[in-house]
Amino acid sequence: MNYKVYSEFTISQKLNFLFIMTDQQRLDHLSCYNNDMVLKTPHIDRIANEGIKFTNFYCNNPICMPNRSTIFTGQYPSVHGVTTNGRNLPHYSNTFVDLLLTSGNYHTASFGKIHLNYFGANSGRFQNPIKSQEFAHPRQYRDLTNYTPYYGLDEVKLVSGHGPLCGHPDYINWVKKKIEKDPTLGKPLRIKLSNPDNMIQTKLNISFNTTDSQIKLQVVKHKVPEGLYSTTFVKENTIEFLERFSQGAYPKENFFAFCSFPDPHHPFSPPGKYFDMYKPEDVKLPKTFNDNHKNSTEFNRNHYNTLISSEGTEKGIFPIPKDLKEEEAKSIIAASYGMEKMIDDAVGEVLEALERYGLSDNTVIIFTTDHGDLGGDHRFFFKGPFLYQGLIKIPFIIKVPNGLANKNCDSLASSIDIPETILELAGITIPDFMQGKSLIPVLENPEKSVKDSILIEMDDDHNNERIRTLITEEWRITIFSDHGELYNLKDDPEELNNLWNEVSLNNVKLDLILKLFKKTNYTTKALVRDCGF
Numbered sequence: 001m002n003y004k005v006y007s008e009f010t011i012s013q014k015l016n017f018l019f020i021m022t023d024q025q026r027l028d029h030l031s032c033y034n035n036d037m038v039l040k041t042p043h044i045d046r047i048a049n050e051g052i053k054f055t056n057f058y059c060n061n062p063i064c065m066p067n068r069s070t071i072f073t074g075q076y077p078s079v080h081g082v083t084t085n086g087r088n089l090p091h092y093s094n095t096f097v098d099l100l101l102t103s104g105n106y107h108t109a110s111f112g113k114i115h116l117n118y119f120g121a122n123s124g125r126f127q128n129p130i131k132s133q134e135f136a137h138p139r140q141y142r143d144l145t146n147y148t149p150y151y152g153l154d155e156v157k158l159v160s161g162h163g164p165l166c167g168h169p170d171y172i173n174w175v176k177k178k179i180e181k182d183p184t185l186g187k188p189l190r191i192k193l194s195n196p197d198n199m200i201q202t203k204l205n206i207s208f209n210t211t212d213s214q215i216k217l218q219v220v221k222h223k224v225p226e227g228l229y230s231t232t233f234v235k236e237n238t239i240e241f242l243e244r245f246s247q248g249a250y251p252k253e254n255f256f257a258f259c260s261f262p263d264p265h266h267p268f269s270p271p272g273k274y275f276d277m278y279k280p281e282d283v284k285l286p287k288t289f290n291d292n293h294k295n296s297t298e299f300n301r302n303h304y305n306t307l308i309s310s311e312g313t314e315k316g317i318f319p320i321p322k323d324l325k326e327e328e329a330k331s332i333i334a335a336s337y338g339m340e341k342m343i344d345d346a347v348g349e350v351l352e353a354l355e356r357y358g359l360s361d362n363t364v365i366i367f368t369t370d371h372g373d374l375g376g377d378h379r380f381f382f383k384g385p386f387l388y389q390g391l392i393k394i395p396f397i398i399k400v401p402n403g404l405a406n407k408n409c410d411s412l413a414s415s416i417d418i419p420e421t422i423l424e425l426a427g428i429t430i431p432d433f434m435q436g437k438s439l440i441p442v443l444e445n446p447e448k449s450v451k452d453s454i455l456i457e458m459d460d461d462h463n464n465e466r467i468r469t470l471i472t473e474e475w476r477i478t479i480f481s482d483h484g485e486l487y488n489l490k491d492d493p494e495e496l497n498n499l500w501n502e503v504s505l506n507n508v509k510l511d512l513i514l515k516l517f518k519k520t521n522y523t524t525k526a527l528v529r530d531c532g533f
C-alpha cells in the first residue's frame, strides 16, 4: 500500500493521539446522537461539536476481546485469531501501537482497560491455558511478569474486570495510594493498608449491598466510593500522564494515550451520587421493547420464549431476568446512564487537562466504544448472538486539530478502520497486513463514502455458531449455520420484520450473500510463491 500524504489540513507539527474508549456503550446513550433522553453528555458532545461524528459506524465483532484486537491489529478476528473472549491476542501480533512506538517519535501509553489478554481464573475447564497479563484476581498476580512494552504500549496502568469487581496490581496499588493520601476513602470498605492485595480486593468486591432481584438485573449498589472507582482510576492516570508529558518527562516528541474506561459494561454499578442520579420513570424504553419476536428467527424466538419463562438465567449464558417488567428494564437503563454520566464528567476533566497543559492544538481526539449493548432492544439486554443495531452500531467521533468541525459523516465505517486512520495521521506507512481503510478521505470531505459494506464476524462458542453479518446502506444480512436474517434498514430500521424467507427478495439476498462471500474470502497479502513451481 502506498503512503498517501495527508495534505488537506494545515498541520505544522506531528500529532499526538488521545484515544478515549468505553466498553459496551450504546450510540443512543450519548446526547450528541440522541437528544430525546434524560441523560446529557456535554463533554463527549463537545468532541463532536469540534470534530466529525460518524452516524453509520459499526464494530466488526460485538464482543470485547475480538473487537479490541481488531482495533489494535487492523485485522478481522478470523485473521488475528481472537475469535471470542478468553483467547489472548498472540504476543507476536503486530499492532498499530507497535508501529507508533518503533517510529521513534511516539511515547505510547495506556490507562484503564485493555483486554487483549483474558481476565479470569481458569475454572479447571481448560488444560494448560496460555498465561494472561491482565488477570483481575490476586490469586493470579504471581503469574504476571514485567510486561511492557505491551502490544506496543510503553507505559501501562491496567484495570481488569468491571463495576466493583475490578482488579490487577496497577489498580490495587493505586487504591492503596489513594487511601494513604485520604484515609476517609477506605473507611466505608474498612480497608486497612496493612492488608494484602487479596484482602483489599475482597473488600472492594464484597461491598455489594443489593437484593437478589437486583443482581439478576445486573444493577448493583455498592460501597466503593467514587474516588476509588475504575472511572476515577482511568481519569486520574490519564491527567497525570498529560501533565508529565507537558513537563518534558518523556524523551519522545509525541504521545499516543489510550484512555480506556471499563464502564458502562454490566454489572450496572455507578458509584456514589451517580447511582440514583437518573430515575427509572424518566427513562424511555427502546421502541422495540415489546417485540414478541413473531417475525423474528426461530433462534431469537426460542431465546425470547426461554427468557420470559425461565428463572433468571439461561445456563448463565444470557443473564436476563424472568418476566422482565418495563420498570425493571428502565432501572437497568437508568443505572447505565449513571455510569455514562460519570464517564462524561471524567472526559470533561481530561479534555480540560489537555488544554491546561497546552496539548490540545496538536492532539487528535478519538471517542469510541468496543461494541454496543442490546439495551432493551427486542427485550434483550447485554450482548449475544443477536446482531441488532443497538449492539453493533457504535459511536465514533474524531477531532483533528485544524480539521473540520461540527460535521456528521454518514459513510459506512467500522472499528477495523481506526488503526489505519491513526497511522496515516501520524505519517506512518500503513502495513499490508491491515484489512481496513483509512478514514482520511471522509475526514477531508464527510460527504464522501469510504465503504459500501461492513463485515461483522461473531464466533459464538456457546451455541457453536460462526455467524457472519454484512451491513450495507440498505440491508443487514446475518447468516447462521441453518437460518438467516435479512432486514431492510431503510424501511424497517427497528429490524422487526425478518425478510429472509421473502421469495421476491431472492435476488437481493443472492447479491448480498455474494458480497459477503467476497468480503470473507479475503487474503491479508497478495498471493506469493516461495519458488516458481
Ligand SMILES: [Ca+2]
Binding pocket: 023, 024, 063, 064, 065, 265, 370, 371
Ligand atoms: Ca466490551
